[in-house]
Every structure is written in structure tokens, then in C-alpha cells.
Amino acid sequence: MTLKNLFFDLDGTILESSRGILNSFRYTFDEMGHPQLSDAELNTFIGPPLETTFATLANGDDAWAEKAIVTYRKYYAAKGMLEAEPYDGILETLETLQRLDYNLFIATSKKEDVAQNMLAGLKLSQHFKGIFGNTPQAHSKTLVLKKSLDLSQSTPNTSAMIGDREYDIIGGQENKVAKTIGVLWGFGDETELKNAGSDILIAHPQQLLEIIR
Structure with missing residues (x-):
């Protein structure tokens, strides 16, 4: 057919949209006290749902993952989505x-x-x-x-x-x-x-x- x-x-x-997404992850890592990752590592996070990405990074800490998602989305809505x-x-x-x-x-x-x-x-x-x-x-x-x-x-x-x-x-x-x-x-x-x-x-x-x- x-x-x-x-x-x-x-x-x-x-x-x-990589610049805005990567900047959103960098901001989130700073706010959440997570070590910064390379651009190559961050690029692998573009595509999967945030829930999947932050669950992996949280190592079982669901509360950390939920707060990280909120932090990411706050930055992305204010700045990140304009960088595309x-x-x-x-x-x-x-x-x-x-x-x-x-x-x-x-x-x-x-x-x-x-x-x-x-x-x-x-x-x-x-x-x-x-x-x-x-x-x-x-x-x-x-x-x-x-x-x-x-x-x-x-x-x-x-x-x-x-x-x-x-x-x-x-x-x-x-x-x-x-x-x-x-x-x-x-x-x-x-x-x-x-x-x-x-x-x-x-x-x-x-x-x-x-x-x-």
C-alpha cells in the first residue's frame, strides 16, 4: 500500500538541537552535584526519554532522578529549547x-x-x-x-x-x-x-x- x-x-x-540539550544536561549536573560528562557521552542521551537517561545516572536513587528531570526541564524551557x-x-x-x-x-x-x-x-x-x-x-x-x-x-x-x-x-x-x-x-x-x-x-x-x- x-x-x-x-x-x-x-x-x-x-x-x-544539540547545543540546547547539552547545555541543559550541564546545568542539571552542576545543580545536582553530578560530575560533568564529555560531549560524546552527552550525545548518547539525545533521543531516549529523560526518564531512561536519569534513571541510569541515578544508580537506583529515584528521588534524585525525579529532581534531575525537573531541573533539566526548567532550564530547557527557559533557554535550551531556543538553541535549535x-x-x-x-x-x-x-x-x-x-x-x-x-x-x-x-x-x-x-x-x-x-x-x-x-x-x-x-x-x-x-x-x-x-x-x-x-x-x-x-x-x-x-x-x-x-x-x-x-x-x-x-x-x-x-x-x-x-x-x-x-x-x-x-x-x-x-x-x-x-x-x-x-x-x-x-x-x-x-x-x-x-x-x-x-x-x-x-x-x-x-x-x-x-x-x-
Whole structure:
């Protein structure tokens, strides 16, 4: 069946948002008394839910993890989310997909209201029919995508998940979408995406136009 519904990850797929995310982690570590980590280590935290990342760092201290998440989100909402911009070629690709009558959605592990405010601030909201993210009821990429499919009334066999990390590919597979598309301009790499079982890899946003027709 022909693809009609395209679900995009946000960080590392639509937006180059690493500066704001890394600065938010650095601020949180200072506030929480955690040793600072290298940029390479911090980059591995871009993509997974904050609950997963801080649970790992907390070594079983749930109260520490919860406070760290609140601290991170406070900084990110005030400053971090302003330090982002769309990748080269993204805007043109989204505009072309809209003209071709595809339904475009965001499915992100980022907190849903933050993702909505971020895209509104960057004047990108108008490209998407729905912006879905992390909520108390849906915090993993698999659950976020399931919610996105359900609320948008999109059938999996006419849908694709597009993202830069293994979580995006696995989320697509677990929701039985028609295609999972890994992007190589984000925070994951070719090995990670191939090992996750991505159906297709692309190196530039405009390649998406070639493979979905």
C-alpha cells in the first residue's frame, strides 16, 4: 500500500538541537552535584526519554532522578529549547511533502507541550497535522508512536517512522508501520540504525522525496 502518513522524530531529525540539550544536561549536573560528562557521552542521551537517561545516572536513587528531570526541564524551557534550528534541507522537504499531499506528524520522546512550543517558536508548526510527544501515559517512543497513529487515525500499513536513533526504528517496528527510515544527519550513526533494522537509510532530507514515491 502507498505511504500516506509520515511520522518524524524531532531532535536529530527535524531540528539540530544539540547545543540546547547539552547545555541543559550541564546545568542539571552542576545543580545536582553530578560530575560533568564529555560531549560524546552527552550525545548518547539525545533521543531516549529523560526518564531512561536519569534513571541510569541515578544508580537506583529515584528521588534524585525525579529532581534531575525537573531541573533539566526548567532550564530547557527557559533557554535550551531556543538553541535549535532546522537542519539544512528540512524546510524545503516539508514544504514539498505538503504539496504532494502527505500527512506529516511529529512523534518525539520530548515532552509534548515543549515540542509544541518549540515548533511554534520556530514557526514550523504549520507543516504538521499533529505534534505528539512524551506524556505520563506515553513515555517510550513505541507508546508515543502508538498514540500518534491512534489519534491521527493513521493506519500502520500506510505510515512510515523517520528518525535518527534506534528508538525510532524499534518504535516503528513495534507498531508495524510500513517503513522505518533512518536519517544519517542526526545523533545516531549508520551502525546503530542498521543494527536496529532500519528499512532504508538516507543522508539528506531531500532523499526522502525519492524513496517514498
